[in-house]
Amino acid sequence: MPDEAGVRLRRRSRALLGSLLRPYRGRLAIASLLLIVQNISGLAAPYLISVGIDAGLPPLVDDGDGSVILAVAGALLAATLIEYVARRIYLEFSARITHGILYDLRRRAFAHLQRLSPAFHERYTSGRVISRLTSDVDALTDLLDGSLDDLVMQVLNVLAIGAILMVLDWRMGLLTLVAFPFLALVIGWFRRRSGPAYRRTRESVALVIVHIVETLGGMRAVQAYRREPRNDVLFGGLAGALADADRKVLRLLAVFVPSVYGVSAATTALVLGVGGWLAVNGSLQVGVLAAILLYVRRFFDPMEQLSVFYNSLQAATAALEKISGVLEEQSELTPPADPVPLPARNGRGRELELRDVRFGYRGDRLVLPGLDLTIPAGQTVAMLGATGAGKSTIARLLGRFYDPLAGSVRLDGVDLREVDEDALRAAIVTVTQENFLFRGSVADNIQFGRPDASRAEVEAAAAEVGAERMIRALPAGFDTPVGQRGTRLSAGQRQLVAFARAVLADPDVLILDEATSSLDIPSERAVQQALRTLLADRTAVIIAHRLSTVEIADRVLVLDGGRIVEDGPPTDLLAAEGRYAALQELATR
Known part of the structure; x- marks a missing residue:
């Protein structure tokens, strides 16, 4: 049976994220189109290289005809230019979307905190409030600023490269897919363990901020009662807990990244070996083999970068859970649904x-x-x-x-x-x-x-x-x-x-x-x-x-x-x- 509290947290976080993204749906569609253009332009290079090798080199060597090579070079230059322009426009466009979302979130959280009753602020320390509006929003910023568009780009890469490999040579395409079960095991292992680890990291960060805010806010009392040594001990314990949480994350990454790299290297070697044997026997063109190897490398790049994305994703997920929890808080002082007007002021005060x-x-x-x-x-x-x-x-x-x-x-x-x-x-x-x-x-x-x-x-x-x-x-x-x-x-x-x-x-x-x-x-x-x-x-x-x-x-x-x-x-x-x-x-x- 799934953890009901965890399911509720995820549902609440997704609802918050959906409400933040909803006003930007049109602009997100344009940004996605720019990413697709950029992706297609970037993936053209290996194919054009294979054309240059297989169709351009023979006439150049035999007859000195370099027209195909020049055409390929021109196409490469055009693809690179299109990729550059699409990337630049996308970055400027997505930056406006990201900053708009974060601006909306900060305004929404700040306005909500002001509406909550004094009872909430008495039990919810100022350090925790500051953590929600600073470090937690920063975690979401890291995801939206870079990791999220990288993920979308890499997913497009995987889908497009998989299709290209099947078109270039279905045998090589199927051979590449052999790696998927191993990758699924590694990614599944990392996903199960990284969520709680990143959540502990965010909680530890919040506790450190709480202690800093309370100590600095009460510095006169701290110095008057000579509490500096005791506060140092408390801070050392909190900082140590944060360091332990970070070390657990790093240990997970130390297993995950080399495992993905190992699967990638083994698959590349397998494709090279089988593809080389087919090329020697004349059933696979050399240019096509070169393109396949370049595509295979790009195929596994997203897997190796997944750890970076997971880092940002898990931190942002934990942050969204915290922020959505604050936004879900209801003031004990319920505003009237149908306010009753006060009698006219009589200049003598009121009873x-x-x-x-x-x-x-x-x-x-x-x-x-x-x-x-x-x-x-x-x-x-x-x-x-x-x-x-x-x-x-x-x-x-x-x-x-x-x-x-x-x-x-x-x-x-x-x-x-x-x-x-x-x-x-x-x-x-x-x-x-x-x-x-x-x-x-x-x-x-x-x-x-x-x-x-x-x-x-x-x-x-x-x-x-x-x-x-x-x-x-x-x-x-x-x-x-x-x-x-x-x-x-x-x-x-x-x-x-x-x-x-x-x-x-x-x-x-x-x-x-x-x-x-x-x-x-x-x-x-x-x-x-x-x-x-x-x-x-x-x-x-x-x-x-x-x-x-x-x-x-x-x-x-x-x-x-x-x-x-x-x-x-x-x-x-x-x-x-x-x-x-x-x-x-x-x-x-």
Whole structure:
């Protein structure tokens, strides 16, 4: 019984390849025609040589008549020219097809990865994603750039040469076919063993890339904890596994290539021996024998080059399996089939509601065992609680980065699962403590919140969050490059830029998940002062450990184990002398 998983992988890979090739069917047909012309022109040479020997040499020797030889030479020159022109046009034509296919694949994979939910990216490491888009696509590039057209050319060679041999001398043609059973055994052996070997190589490459990406991405932690020796050991093990996988492939090639060469050499010797005997006895012309020997050599060239093609084919097959696996991934956040429009914006924000929401990152461990919460439009709510109480989980559900396992999250009464994604992202913006910045200037990163914003609007957003003075003090002001991941800015500066980005987006609902955690006290005070004005006409949810951040809230929620244990205005909770009051007392000590 065939391996069902393997069959499914191959079916999925073929479907992906078919979808990539489908838009280029017409151009592929033209490329195939060019290959046929090139093949016919290239195969004319041995036949023309036999004509020159058998029909051109006797009159030249006997009568000095070189007309046949000149005609043969002219035909050879014409065939060579046609082959050159066809080859050149084909290479330029096929290059456009190949690059178009690879461009489509990269765009499709990148767009799909962006559509997948955060849950996918949390379990599928960045190193594996990079491996899919780089080394795996490169493996497909190697196949399409050279190996595939070589294979087609060689298949045409085998079919054409087989027919030519039968026409030139059927006895020699049948003698050549004697090699086929031996070749079939060798090729079948190599095919069965090379697939798993090449697949292990691709898997090993991916693991090496994952380790490199994770180590370089966390270099500060690596150096801070002196993990370099340990990482060297881990990398050595992964690199060793890759080397072992490569050695297994090379051992297979070390058997396959000489075996094919041996069958080729033995067949050539057999044809030469039998053909020479027939020529001596006058039943085979010398020119024909010469042509047959040249054709036999070309007949086996594809077999010897098959190992090179198999190398590219197996690597590309394994790569297609990996890429198709990523493209088959479905986002846990299903877009609505028939989106429900949100009510018109009223300038006071929007109402948020969680109805009997149950959620856990793992099905057997609920972070929120059953939460009911309503936040009226325009209200600013602060959430407090110990680590793991469920504060950030609520923020992620409100921003629809996850869907609840049960219950619903609603915006102005509409379930978030029924809201168009663009409308949802315009209505709700989340600022987290990660404050990720992209390569570019400070202004570029603020404008990320609304790409069509003018420079004046960008600067106004920075001023509203108290970041303008800080930004203008940078070497190039708003045009200062932030570096990779914003490394040229301090953590506090990155948070201010990220906050200005959210303000520029002008959402109805603003969620701040530890968004002021990296600010110093003066910066935090400035942001709080700005927030009093900014949050007056929108709904806001503020998650913080610092109690000073709670001062601007209309309402405070204290959470414990995914449940609300205290709820009310800050002054009322202080007077109640409960958990919030105890936290305030601890903060003032």
